[in-house]
Amino acid sequence: MYGIQHDCFVATLVDERIIDIKNARHPLIDKNKVVPNSFHLDENTRLIIISGPNAGGKTIALKTLGLMVMMNQMAIPLPTSSGATLSFFPRIYADIGDNQSLSDNLSTFAAHIANLSTITYFVTKNDLVLLDELGTGTSPNEGEAIAVAVSDFxxxxxxxxxxxxxxxxxxxYAYRRDNVVNAMMVFDDKKLVPTYVLKVGFPGRSYGLEMAKRYHLDDNVIESAKKYLNKSKKRSVNDVLDKLNNVLRENENIQEDLKKREKNIISKEKDLSYQTKVLDKKKESLLSDVNETKEKMLSDADEKINKILRIINDPHLKQNDLIAAKKELKELHKELFKEDDEEIDDSIKINDYVETSIGLKGRVxxxxxxxxxxxxxxxxxxKTTLNKVTKINMPNSFSMAKIRKNNIDEMVSSKADVGLELNLIGEHVDEGIEKLSKxxxxARIxxxxxVRIIHGMGTGALRxxxxxxxxxxSFVKEYHYGGYYDGGSGATIVKLKDD
Known part of the structure; x- marks a missing residue:
């Protein structure tokens, strides 16, 4: 019930040592306010050093991770964005918060050291250790030394x-040592407010002076502190961190922009793919209609031509029958190539004959x-444009005057599926020349x-x-290698003479 109410996932328990949690939410913070963070530890990254401003979320990050591990080991679903992967930890050690005790005569520092003493005595390879503000409560130099020594341990x-x-x-230390990485709690230095977002890979500034200003410490005190800081020459580290943080923000902006562009490109690719499919279907439909119309015209023409040829070949042909046959032939010509007086352009009209820039002839x-x-x-x-065609006289192939008995085979063979190119790649020379001849x-019929002959480059024998x-x-007018878009030296363009 808890898992359903809080959008939780059951983690995967594995034998190898690992913590891989995506967007974990502290279970005791309002889910409308909590900022989720991710954690990853494995054999290559065993220790994370988190730095950043006070009240920036470091302690909450430690507590969140500890709770995630404990909840998993109690079989409670985790409030994450996806299923986590975790190994089992026999013990979880934590030194978080101020544990000073008047009754036990322990100061803040002494309480921390007491906890560290227990941890260092009992900790083993399979345990998880969470330490908040390690080394605080004593002089900075000695605190740093203790913090580094405990990290080594x-x-x-x-x-x-x-x-x-x-x-x-x-x-x-995190930069120098293997198996250790820096992490930072991101701080909005323009608004001077923490974001509570954990970023792995970069150290963070403490923003002590900025936080002091935010909580209204006297301006004179802050200015005086800045002077002491500059005199102590410790400003250079913060300057470097500022530059690193600026680079980080720039990289994040670039990544965000790239993601948006990638999303737009994917969307456009999907639209283009859809439009291409629609156009392909329209093309198939149009080609089907054209082929059906073409086949019907040829079939009707064949039937009428065969009828006329039977009349002409009749040995008992009479003059009246011959005149009727000629009249029928003339009517067939008109039917196939009827005139259209509608003018669309001053020089080229519908039913005019033209030659395209690539040498194809046809009727508009x-x-x-x-x-x-x-x-x-x-x-x-x-489909083409007016500036890419030239008006010509009716080609001989369109004239019905050539219909004779001895070319009936030519009329029939014109229905064969002959394209404007022949691919000979992979053929032996003899077989290739035989196919070329046919x-x-x-093509002449x-x-x-x-036409274009594709022979490839290879050894050059076929070419x-x-x-x-x-x-x-004798019917070849000229030939030359293909252009840049026609296959180059791997293809030959052949121009044929008019019959």
Whole structure:
């Protein structure tokens, strides 16, 4: 019930020594106010030194981690953002807060030392140690020395631990020693307020003078303290920390900006992918419609042509029948290529014949502004612009005057699926030349003016054979290597003569 009410997760208990907790919330602080923090300790990082301002959240961070470990070992779900991974700790040692006692004649420092004495006597490799303000209550020099010595002791014991401290020597210690990292409680130095956010990897300033100003210590006292601080030449460490914190903030801003840009890019990629799929479907639908229309036109034309040829080949053909056949042939021509007087452009109109910049010839079927659609000789729709086409006379392949008995096979073969390029990569020379010969015959039947032969670069044998064959072809007008977007020397552009 507690886990459901507080959005908790059951942690995973493992044998290897580890603490991996994401966004842990102190269970006794209002969940609408508490600031979650993450903790990670393993064999490579056994000790964390937390620094930062007073009242900045260091003590709460230590208590939060201790409570997370204890709750897990009592089978209580943890208030985290996801499932944590933890090992079992036989003992958890903590020296947190002011333990001075008048009855036992113990000062703050003495109470801390008494706790440290117990910890150092009993601690083992498998334990967790939490020490708050280690070394305070005595002279700074001696306190720093004790703090560093205790840290060395805990490292030698190989236990896990988190220590909070204001000592500069401890911050330096974390940089020098293996298996130790610095961490800081982030402080908003513009608003002069703590954020209670734990950042691992950087030490934090204590912000003593800033906190004194926040709590209204007399300005004269603060200014005097600044003068003493400058005279003691201890300001340089704080300056370095300020620069590090500035770099950290800049990096965080950059990371945040990169995340936003990445999110936008992912969103645009999804939109583009969706639009591409929609366009592909439309393209498939249009091509299907065009193919159906093309097949129906060819089928109807074939039927009428065969009828006319049967009449013409009849040995008992009469003059009236021949005239009727010619009239029917003329009507078929009009039906296939009927005129359209609608003018869209001063020079190019619908049903005009044009040649594109890549050598394809066809009939204009649509004009919208500068954009036009051209149906090529093989019935494919090509979209281009007016400035990329040239008006030409009707190509011979479009003239029904060529319909004769001896070209009926040509009319039938024009329905074959012959493209504007032939890929010979992977073919042996003999097989490649045989395919090339057949392909060029089909291309001529379809009245292609330009085709592309893809032979690759390889050893150059296939490319040489292709060029030698083209030299012998009387119907080849010219040939040359492909351009930058046409395959370069791995392809050859062949221009065919008009029949």
């Amino acid at each position: 805990l490292l030698d014991k190989k236990c896990f631990g988190i220590i909070s401290s204001h000592f500069e020597a401890m911050k330096e 079927t649509s004009i919208k502004g500068e954009k036009i659609e051209v149906m090529t000789l093989d019935g494919m729709n090509l 392909y060029l015959d089909d 379809k009245n292609f003016s330009s 040489k054979a292709v060029h030698d064959y083209l030299k012998k072809c």
